[in-house]
Structure formats: structure tokens, C-alpha cells
Amino acid sequence: MTKTLEGVLVKAPYRRQTFSDDQLQEFLACADPQDGPHYFMDNFFHIQHPTQGKMLYHPFSYQKRLIETYHSNRYSISMMPRQTGKSTSAAGYILWYAMFIPDSTILIAAHKYTGAQEIMQRIRFAYELCPDHIRAGATSYNKGSIDFENGSRIVSATTTETTGRGMSITLLYCLDGETTTVKIRNKQTLTEEKITLQDLYIKLYNPQKIIE
Numbered sequence: 001m002t003k004t005l006e007g008v009l010v011k012a013p014y015r016r017q018t019f020s021d022d023q024l025q026e027f028l029a030c031a032d033p034q035d036g037p038h039y040f041m042d043n044f045f046h047i048q049h050p051t052q053g054k055m056l057y058h059p060f061s062y063q064k065r066l067i068e069t070y071h072s073n074r075y076s077i078s079m080m081p082r083q084t085g086k087s088t089s090a091a092g093y094i095l096w097y098a099m100f101i102p103d104s105t106i107l108i109a110a111h112k113y114t115g116a117q118e119i120m121q122r123i124r125f126a127y128e129l130c131p132d133h134i135r136a137g138a139t140s141y142n143k144g145s146i147d148f149e150n151g152s153r154i155v156s157a158t159t160t161e162t163t164g165r166g167m168s169i170t171l172l173y174c175l176d177g178e179t180t181t182v183k184i185r186n187k188q189t190l191t192e193e194k195i196t197l198q199d200l201y202i203k204l205y206n207p208q209k210i211i212e
């Protein structure tokens with residue numbers, strides 16, 4: 001363990017660690033490429049409940065489907081109402097992804113910085129409560145970003161025209177905010193257009209339209 005500048009205890013990187021048989025099995029279950037996210041979130045992902053305080057996250061069936069959608073699809077658009085646990089589900093999946101998929105760059109982008117910071121706060125809270133045999137060591141640990149010993153990192157930012165530029169992004173989680181339209185850029189022609197989320201969904205899942 002090591003203490004950061006903020007006085008938070010995180011796991012020190014690049015240190016040898018001894019596992020018991022049970023701990024090794026738990027780690028391997030978390031690292032499973034198929035069921036790992038669900039096992040991790042069921043057993044090691046803590047949240048701050050508004051009335052019950054700290055507790056393990058046990059997703060409802062629709063939240064399990066949301067997590068599975070993140071995990072099984074390259075693109076996903078979730079049009080969900082407030083207070084349905086979508087941010088919590090995303091935070092858990094992002095934390096799992098960063099710790100168990102090496103050399104990943106994960107960008108959390110939001111219309112307002114407070115939105116991105118809310119996701120990061122949930123990630124930090126859960127990470128600090130993970131046992132050392134599960135969590136990865138952190139080489140850098142800040143409010144806006146976390147770098148892990150496995151080469152992965154999580155970065156939060158507001159959405160601007162240059163957000164993510166120069167980054168080789170592995171996973172992008174974008175909070176749309178209160179608008180139903182977004183601006184996209186064609187990588188081949190560099191042209192920009194505003195598009196509704198419904199039309200963007202159609203383009204993402206229709207290869208012919210993506211080419212056009």
C-alpha cells in the first residue's frame with residue numbers, strides 16, 4: 001500500500017504478491033473475458049447508496065443487460081431516464097475494464113465536467129475498497145485520471161471539439177447530457193454534421209451507411 005498526495009490509500013504498483021488458493025480463484029474469475037465483469041461487480045464493486053451507505057453492487061436484471069451490452073458490442077447507445085443506475089453500471093464496467101484489460105485507454109467525456117467527475121468519484125470509491133488481490137496497482141491517482149501498472153488508464157474530460165485528440169482510445173464512455181443531438185466527424189472526409197442519437201444508432205449498426 002502507498003499513500004497518495006490526497007491521503008488516500010491505493011495499491012502500490014510493481015510489487016510481488018502472494019495469493020491464497022481462494023484469492024487466486026477469485027482473481028481468475030474476475031479476469032475471465034466472458035463473465036469477469038459480472039463476477040467482479042457482484043463481489044467486489046462497492047457503491048454509496050443514498051440511504052444504506054457503503055454496499056456491494058448487485059445489479060437488477062436490466063442493469064445486467066446494460067453491462068452485457070457494453071461488454072458484447074463495439075458500439076452502444078443507452079437512452080435511459082435518470083436514477084436508473086446507468087452511471088453506476090458504467091463506473092463498475094470501466095473499473096473492471098481498466099484493471100483486467102491491459103494497455104487500455106479509457107476516456108470518460110461529459111457535456112459538463114461535473115458529470116465526468118461523478119463517474120470518476122464512483123470509480124475511485126470502488127477502487128479504494130477493492131481488496132489488493134483483485135485490484136491493480138496504481139502508478140498515478142488523481143481526481144481526473146488514474147494510471148494502472150498494467151498500462152491502462154482512465155481519463156475524464158468535458159466534450160469539446162478536441163476532446164480525445166491525440167489519444168489512442170480503447171473505450172469511450174460519453175454522457176450526452178440534456179441534448180438529443182451530437183456532432184460527429186467523418187474520418188475520411190473530415191466533414192462534420194449534427195445528428196440525432198436515433199440516426200447515429202442506425203449509422204453505427206449499418207456498415208453501408210457508415211461507408212457512405
